[in-house]
Amino acid sequence: MMRAIAIEGFGGPERLQPTDLPQPTPGPGEVLVKVAYAGVNPADWKAREGKLSRYFEYKFPFVLGFDLSGTVAAVGAGVEGVNPGDAVFGMSKQGQGENGAYAEYCLAWPAMLAPLPPAMSAAEAAGLPVAGVTAYGGLVDAGALKAGQTVLINGGAGGVGSLAIQIARAVGARVAVTCGARNADYVRALGAERAIDYANEDVVAAVRDWTSGAGVDLVLDAVGLDTLLPRATELVKSGGRFVEIETLISAASKEQVAAAAARGVTILSNMVAVMRQPEHLAGLAAMCAAGKVRAAPTEALPLADAAEAHRRVESGQVRGKIVLEVAAQ
Template identity: 70%
Template sequence: MRAIAIDGFGGPEVLRPADLPRPVPGPGEVLVKVAYAGVNPADWKAREGRLAGFFDYRFPFVPGFDLSGTVEAVGSGVSDLAPGMKVFGMSNQGQGANGSYAEYCLADPALLAPLPASLDLVEASGLGVSGTTAYGGLVDVGVLQPGQCVLINGGAGGVGSLAIQIAAALGARVAATCSARNAEYVASLGAERQIDYANQDVTAAVRDWVEAGVDLVLDAVGLGTLLPNATALVKPGGSFVEIETLVSRASESEIAAAAAQGVRITSNMVGISRLSEHLAGLARLFEEGRIRPAVTTVMPLSEAAEAHRRVEAGHVRGKIVLQIADDA
């Protein structure tokens, strides 16, 4: 099968075309014929070896978490999915298996969901990681409640653009950081306050919006951009949720200092065992028409390296996805 693989860690240039054996599903596994693969920040971090703490690499290694496509075959014990069903979700890359930058890949049934009627394969291919990260971070880990005030850091990106919609759909008031050029876009998603991170003091802008501070921050940027101001942004009793695969993690002393002021700093990985619930909740919101897909840019599989460069540079609006199947 056609794939993009790496033989070792490095920059985008290590991504190469490969001809690899087609996987065979074992017990409890699903073989998906991939139509499109979403590109996430976690992909280039996986390419650089930064996710070695989460899974073991076996080379040649095929990157790619997100996917959409058709069930090709199922292993013994799989009953909810059958050959011919269109699905979206995530590959088994998180368990160290080859990912979705290939014509076929393996997935755990809990990481797949039937394609909602309101979505096509292009739109759905970028939802697995971003969607479950946003949904899990807000609803599960952040325990979002109607009427709360939420700040999404990085509102125009793949996670942020879905997080704004999820929070608004569930009855929260939403503010989001973004560049000036994306202010109108994040407003269209449901952010009542748009904060230009380049030209505004984010903490001051949040306090101007909600004097006491917000109930919840979902940090979809990481890199320590907001973490030092967590207790100034979040009111006592609130939460600051980090996305751990952004290689952003508060120290024990930072967590303790925030807790002393009544602010909980936590990782989205707290809810990783409930990914199937996050995927189901996300699919339900799409089925109900309460949220819509982020803006999607489609690139051919052969341009995977360029897709990585764009995502790694930041400032991508919505999602980039790779077309895998010629007939997709």
């Protein structure tokens, strides 16, 4: 048996309860990871509330947690390139309806694991996978960002935004972000050229001023809630793209997509690139290993405080990442 935090049904943070569950055994093509830290993402509280039911089937008791760092405990038949004892970070199989990383052990696909980056702690690495893969896929794959282009990251101080700034700079792009005034110095230190105070500035006017009236080549919307979507064509130049993160509560209507297309702007979901997540994780890991991307500020809470971690992440006011300490190694 193993310790875990699980839910018996959908609902609020109070649904997260300690429990004992059988330790999983890796089947063919699977890896068993002894979890050191589990990352906490907005997708986690949405999964807790049942908002991700369209993507996978829940089997209760259900263990949440997409992100993990830890040590490979065992591998199933046919697994190559990953060996017991390897220090890794990556993603659990929660996205396929399997139990996630809020437990002492969980299963993962080998393609969704990468070596722990040098000079990065296991706690820091546990906050990278979902946010980093989302940022990398949204910018480099769905967004087709190139050196010399301009990008606006909506929500630059959060988990996705903090990594997206660095990934965009590593690609060679110029970066502007929206953030609260208190986070302006933080995002500039990560590489943002322009920090736009969304509470006190007109975002479109600020972007137009920054780009000499042209608009940006790409918007990556890491906030959702339709905060910028209605003004997509005012922000993005003809031939550019507006990438939504589908698991955020934001979705362009057919009419909005058509109207934008008529003005030469493509609105699309980051999910168009979801099948290439292993490539995105490998690209992220390479940038981390090269020192081009560093972990966001990371706060570790005990596994037993999973409900408190959810409350804080759900508030939308967390700078950087919160992770849960399962069994520090």
